[in-house]
Amino acid sequence: MKYSKTKLKFVTYISAKLSKKPLNIKKMKNNELQNLDEPKETSFANKTLGRRSFLQFAGASAAGVALLAAGCSKDRGDLSMPTMGGATLDFKDDFGVLNYAYALEQLEAAFYIKVASALPSAFTTQQKAYFQDIQFHELAHREFFKNALGTAAIGSLEVDFSSIDFTSASSVLAASMAFEDLGVAAYNGAGVRIKTDAYLTLAGKIVSVEARHAAYIRDQISNGSFADLGTLSALGSDNANALDGALTPDKVLAIAGKYIKTKINVINL
Amino acid sequence: MNILNILEEIEKVDGEIYERLSPRRNAMKDFFNMGKKISLAALPLAMGSMFQKAYGQTNPSSVTDVLNFALALEYLEFNFYDRALSVANSTYIPTGAPRNAITTIRDHEKAHVALFRGALKIATTDAPAYTYADYDFTAGGAFGDVDTNYSTFLKVALAFEDTGVRAFKGQATILKGMPVLTTALQVHSVEARHASHIRQMVSANVVGASGLKPWIAYTPNGNDTGVAGVNDSYKGEENTKQAGIEIIGINGFAGVTQTIAAESFDETLMGSDVKKIANLFIKTANKKFPVT
Numbered sequence: 001m002k003y004s005k006t007k008l009k010f011v012t013y014i015s016a017k018l019s020k021k022p023l024n025i026k027k028m029k030n031n032e033l034q035n036l037d038e039p040k041e042t043s044f045a046n047k048t049l050g051r052r053s054f055l056q057f058a059g060a061s062a063a064g065v066a067l068l069a070a071g072c073s074k075d076r077g078d079l080s081m082p083t084m085g086g087a088t089l090d091f092k093d094d095f096g097v098l099n100y101a102y103a104l105e106q107l108e109a110a111f112y113i114k115v116a117s118a119l120p121s122a123f124t125t126q127q128k129a130y131f132q133d134i135q136f137h138e139l140a141h142r143e144f145f146k147n148a149l150g151t152a153a154i155g156s157l158e159v160d161f162s163s164i165d166f167t168s169a170s171s172v173l174a175a176s177m178a179f180e181d182l183g184v185a186a187y188n189g190a191g192v193r194i195k196t197d198a199y200l201t202l203a204g205k206i207v208s209v210e211a212r213h214a215a216y217i218r219d220q221i222s223n224g225s226f227a228d229l230g231t232l233s234a235l236g237s238d239n240a241n242a243l244d245g246a247l248t249p250d251k252v253l254a255i256a257g258k259y260i261k262t263k264i265n266v267i268n269l
Numbered sequence: 270m271n272i273l274n275i276l277e278e279i280e281k282v283d284g285e286i287y288e289r290l291s292p293r294r295n296a297m298k299d300f301f302n303m304g305k306k307i308s309l310a311a312l313p314l315a316m317g318s319m320f321q322k323a324y325g326q327t328n329p330s331s332v333t334d335v336l337n338f339a340l341a342l343e344y345l346e347f348n349f350y351d352r353a354l355s356v357a358n359s360t361y362i363p364t365g366a367p368r369n370a371i372t373t374i375r376d377h378e379k380a381h382v383a384l385f386r387g388a389l390k391i392a393t394t395d396a397p398a399y400t401y402a403d404y405d406f407t408a409g410g411a412f413g414d415v416d417t418n419y420s421t422f423l424k425v426a427l428a429f430e431d432t433g434v435r436a437f438k439g440q441a442t443i444l445k446g447m448p449v450l451t452t453a454l455q456v457h458s459v460e461a462r463h464a465s466h467i468r469q470m471v472s473a474n475v476v477g478a479s480g481l482k483p484w485i486a487y488t489p490n491g492n493d494t495g496v497a498g499v500n501d502s503y504k505g506e507e508n509t510k511q512a513g514i515e516i517i518g519i520n521g522f523a524g525v526t527q528t529i530a531a532e533s534f535d536e537t538l539m540g541s542d543v544k545k546i547a548n549l550f551i552k553t554a555n556k557k558f559p560v561t
Contacts, residue, residue, distance in 0.1 A: 140533040188451060
């Protein structure tokens with residue numbers, strides 16, 4: 001892999017820094033990185049520095065930083081290295097949860113964009129229109145998280161939908177159902193981790209739209225199956241109490257991982 | 270439900286949770302062993318009594334308020350569907366798919382009533398707080414033929430489900446970080462599934478509503494249903510800005526139109542607004558809908 005001059009400069013700096021002494025997050029001052037001769041032109045470098053600055057800022061409490069350092073010094077080291085193509089979800093704060101949602105919305109948007117680019121010929125006119133709608137809903141969610149996260153956003157994920165037959169209506173419907181039911185369970189399971197009121201409300205605003213999608217798609221497969229909670233036990237549903245799915249991020253990513261090529265590192269879960 | 274996770278979460282906030290639950294940490298094993306024997310359905314109750322012992326009270330008052338609010342909503346929905354299914358009228362709710370769907374929804378609301386009663390430590394033998402006699406589903410005559418006209422029934426169901434989704438969402442922040450939030454979210458998304466299906470039923474059966482989508486489309490006043498008299502249930506759904514970010518045409522995507530922007534995010538509804546709507550359907554003056 002060839003690095004640009006600025007990128008190389010950054011890499012060299014980090015390597016030098018690492019070889020002298022390991023980065024000690026605890027001892028960094030808030031403005032230390034800002035004073036560095038940081039390479040401003042490569043988005044990768046900016047992103048890394050942005051995240052680091054943010055971590056310093058957010059990790060103001062000594063306990064939080066210590067936990068981070070103890071829990072994942074290895075992963076943290078990986079992040080500072082130029083291992084391109086990986087994404088780290090650090091669940092120690094809301095940015096981790098939002099990035100997790102961003103990752104899932106990227107996956108859903110990519111899926112529906114592919115569906116909408118050549119809708120199955122067996123789809124009805126209404127199905128075609130509603131799948132276009134869903135495509136743009138997911139795209140709106142994805143772009144919203146991207147903008148809300150700013151420099152703290154993870155990069156674009158590479159997806160792999162080779163296991164899905166996009167020409168078959170039943171195959172597309174089955175995959176859509178799986179994505180939507182999983183999406184609902186993911187938001188339901190992640191909500192309790194969110195510490196900021198505004199973000200929790202936003203997750204709530206999105207998850208009900210995902211549930212509307214899920215119900216619509218299920219009804220296209222079999223009318224009346226919109227809330228067939230008994231079939232969702234693998235996603236954490238509880239049919240006796242009429243509760244929808246809810247899964248922790250590790251379980252969601254284990255399922256979604258089948259469709260994601262980019263390596264996702266999860267820390268502080 | 271992973272009770273160990275829940276306890277670990279609480280431990281982060283309340284470092285003495287294990288001590289509160291039992292003077293000796295080892296005694297917790299008794300509970301986990303018991304958990305293996307009792308059925309999943311009984312677990313919330315068992316947990317409830319455990320927490321009650323731990324804190325010497327049922328729930329923080331704000332949580333109790335939310336649970337009472339949720340229970341009142343579920344009672345409203347349950348009684349509405351249960352009544353509709355009990356009305357002997359062959360032209361009312363057609364047998365087959367429509368009746369099956371309404372039965373599914375009624376059963377879910379029934380389970381939610383039991384769930385919230387359990388969370389509030391209401392004994393199963395205690396009388397329900399609301400019965401059909403407490404309601405006026407015609408809303409003072411606005412939906413006068415709700416008991417005989419399938420279309421009118423669907424319109425009221427539509428307003429209830431979309432309102433329910435918004436009402437639960439509006440309470441989420443009060444439960445922030447608590448295990449009960451997950452349960453509330455699991456109820457919330459089930460209500461959203463109901464709303465989606467009822468919208469499809471309205472679209473297929475109500476004259477003039479064929480374009481109604483499973484999600485709430487943009488209209489200037491938020492109400493995309495065409496049903497007069499339910500504007501309050503949709504107030505604010507026209508919003509296209511989230512966390513200060515304009516969703517229309519976001520990052521240059523022209524496909525994210527005004528209606529897509531409104532559809533892609535459901536809005537919250539304040540407890541006081543929910544109360545205003547719900548009280549239209551409650552006739553007993555002394556059983557006012559709780560606000561939170």
